[in-house]
Amino acid sequence: MFKTKEFPSVFEASTAELVDVSNNLLTGLKINHNGSSYVVGELALLEGNTPHKGINNAPSDLDYRLLLRAALAVAKSGIEGPMCITTGFPSSTYGANRDAAKDLVEGAHTIDIDGRTFGKSPDVSIEVEVDQVEVIPEIEGFISGVRRGKLNERDPFFAVGLGYGTMEAALSLPSGIVQRTTTSASGLQYATKLMSDRLQQEHYLDMLTDHQLDMAMREGTIVIGRRKMDLTDLRQDVLSTYYEDVVSPTLKRAFDDSDFGRAEKMYVGGGGALFDELVDDFTDEFGDILSLKIVPDPASFISQGYALHAADVARRDRAVGLDIGNANTVINLFEEESV
Template identity: 40%
Template structure:
């Protein structure tokens, strides 16, 4: 089982882009209604103002394009028909479930431009088949990955998935999710917007989009007026404010004292768990629990989707596909095989 991820950003582009990427993953460009779009890493390097709406719906263009990019990438790694499993944050899961099933199920024709990663690339079309689609809550996928993935977690535990647009939290027992404890609240973009406002008091940030600034936030540095600015301390303060003002009060209301009786563990996943300053806030606030960051937090939910898909496929690895269209990162997880499907 392997995961492939790219930034969840798009931008329309009908210009020729040739031989600027190493492979399809870093050179995603395809066409929708005769208009070209660059996706992910290519949009980050060649785009002017690439972006994506927060928690977009399946009938939104950005969701459709990211889903198509994910299907193209999965086809390039394994061209067998797929039993796809994907999901949404619990707060928007019910309203999006049937729409996503309708969008993703069936046969998809994708016209893409290989020129960004091939010297003599000519426009190609592939046809990929999705035999079935299951949509589950994202937090459930994280629970599946914790139980059946490399972690092999046993007993009761709290799970907190800190995404860019949404934070999801839940108590998980041997019987499954405790739905009363599910909490959905604003994600890391809360802290990032605070940082943007703080830095903009002293510096002109230009026309950077929120997603472009997210890259600088991750790196802890940004180039302004041709000089490198260290923003690690600003980032630390903003993450601490995010935890104090948003996360801690919400979790205190969602999790009751009785929930802690038979639970000694708290698992953190999602992009937010990669920030040590934010993890330290959890460890301080929940010093009576064993707070642990899961392996591969960026791909953890997608791994859970893929494990569920493998179960749905009766163990057929070629048919298994997990897809996580996140607000910051899109991930596909599958069992690759040697293929010449994309030349």
């Protein structure tokens, strides 16, 4: 149903001449912007020194603008003609960023890239036209994926998205979201910071970025001083602390007993749903009262919901779901329907 493309949400300024270091645009993103050159995504992780990104950037920030341009260039390879894009922000920043994001995304874009990274010419210009833009809260994208995607859920349910920058939650009824229950809190960065603090008590981390630490936590190992360390026990500890300090109290404030009388299911997604440790914590707290379900493709699920939302506005062959996340930027297009 979906064609998913994603790259790490990191970038770094670079003046290096990078030739034939990648096989394609997605892994060889080198963007020219306002007179400077930046490696983005996988190429930044490979060739950069300290690839980085701020948390929950606004449309006015360089981080957001670079990742947007990179995402539009990647999306263009799968779309002919003008695009209809749905994207979003956490509930806590949605109101402040909605109009600025719409103004930034909508219209004509000329994206200049250095194609030498993947065997093309040094001056490649990609023309992108975006004629329709919808900006919605992230939790609405998540719920759209649950109700209108393959899950096709018709009953009331609790929705919890565990992103790197924020966790989002709400109660969804067939008639719509119960706005009283919509909430945002710190995301997995909370656990990553805890892990970094613990490691720094005994080790020099050599200026590792948040993204590199997040990758280490996902992989369960880290190399420090040329020695590979097992992070399994530490990961269990910091994720349990994150759940106890942030996730559980946030959900207790958002949902009251009457809400649990309305819904019997809870859908959990986002990158945090890939950690068995967090899933076990959800099961321990809610397993006796709710049916707990992990959405398919948790890390790209919100982008799928955005694409489904865009398909309500335009034909599917023009619809794009764009999630400029704090860990990864995810683009979802619709696969061509077979006859």
